[in-house]
Amino acid sequence: MIRISAGTAACMGLKEIRAQVKPTTAYLLWGEHCLMGCTFCPQSRESLRLPDRLGRVNWPPFSLAELSRGFQKGEAGGLKRVCLQGVRGREGTAPLLEILGRIREATDLPVCVSAWIDHGDEAARLLEGGAERVSIALDAATPRVYRQVKGGSFRERHALLLECARRWPGRVGTHIILGLGETEEEALCLMDSLYREGVTVALFAFTPLKGTPLAGKEPPEPPSYRRVQAASYLLQEGRLALSRLTFRQGRILSFGLSPGELREALAGGKAFETRGCPHCNRPFYNERPGGFLYNYPRPLTEAEEREAVDLVLKAAEEGGAFHEGNLAPGT
Ligand code: SF4
Known part of the structure; x- marks a missing residue:
């Protein structure tokens, strides 16, 4: 299961909503029960656990097969990049690497992974695994x-x-x-x-x-x-x-x-x-x-x-x- 921002899902033909502005990046969110305690984030252990929220955006869940199918329509609809965000989980970045592999099979769009990493070698694995960029959020x-x-x-x-x-x-x-x-x-x-x-x-x-x-x-x-x-x-x-x-x-x-x-x-x-x-x-x-x-x-x-x-x-x-x-x- 992967969460896809509502605007991205609409762009991919997976959901019907009227978007005022289409996303030019496909925003994906993996994981629940973040280990971090960020006091501004609905995903954090300090919050009421609203797994379908990050920022002001809703993130409905979809299967990886639905995600793969959505890229064709999404690219035709103007998507130019994929942003895979992960919460900090006990499994580290291993699940993200797997999802990254599925994304790479489905599209040639450049992928950015924004995730908690503990050391540079984890970033190396993500970049070697097909990420074009990594983001380490301060x-x-x-x-x-x-x-x-x-x-x-x-x-x-x-x-x-x-x-x-x-x-x-x-x-x-x-x-x-x-x-x-x-x-x-x-x-x-x-x-x-x-x-x-x-x-x-x-x-x-x-x-x-x-x-x-x-x-x-x-x-x-x-x-x-x-x-x-x-x-x-x-x-x-x-x-x-x-x-x-x-x-x-x-x-x-x-x-x-x-x-x-x-x-x-x-x-x-x-x-x-x-x-x-x-x-x-x-x-x-x-x-x-x-x-x-x-x-x-x-x-x-x-x-x-x-x-x-x-x-x-x-x-x-x-x-x-x-x-x-x-x-x-x-x-
Ligand atoms: S990681 Fe890159 S693509 Fe994703 S939200 Fe941040 S700036 Fe945008």
Whole structure:
């Protein structure tokens, strides 16, 4: 049995729902009864065990035969990648390797495996077993937040992430959730260092979910999320140096750019689209349809782009003064 996100299942012809935006990646979830105690996650041992939930998304169960059959229709419907996520189970990554083999028999789409691994050799087995990429989720941006919301050692996870990124350049990613108690500065310093190591960072917004210990906590404020999204995009693209950003009490005070330069650097709206593995758009993973779109699962309209950039500019203006300055050398 494998769980398939409702939007993916619809794309594969396995379920009838009307999706506002189709996924461009097939999202699969294996396992129940996660050993981790993450206080934001419905799969964790600290939650009410809602096996069909992860993020805001429903994950109905299907057989592996149904999954295999679904790829043909899914590819015709626009799927460009497979994301196989696993909860942390007693069997380690062995069940994921088996499912990976079944996926490889059914499709040539590149596969990313996002799972708990204990050491680099487990990542090696997944990559040798047909995964194009692996993701080792940090989720939290600092050791302090990690301890509070996940328990355990941020430093160990971080070291493993870097070890894997160095062993397999361009094939390793991580997930960072904003809004768990980190400052904008802490999140951006971490992301900047990860980009330098060639790690792909997928940004998520903390989402309060029923049945989890953090159900009553507020999601991140939209202006703050937009600021970090904008800055992290420019850092990732090499269009802004971390040293140009200034912060006050952990919040971005200035991008070191004039409003015109910032608007020009963010033109096109890419900064506000879902980022992570190629073709990963995670529709409505963090958002209610009709609510604030933390990550756009599709290109922005001109009006949406204007609105998103206005929010970054407004927030920066309120925080302090814009600096006159140029984009990083080479832009
Ligand atoms: S970035 Fe997207 S495709 Fe990659 S592991 Fe994360 S959710 Fe899966």
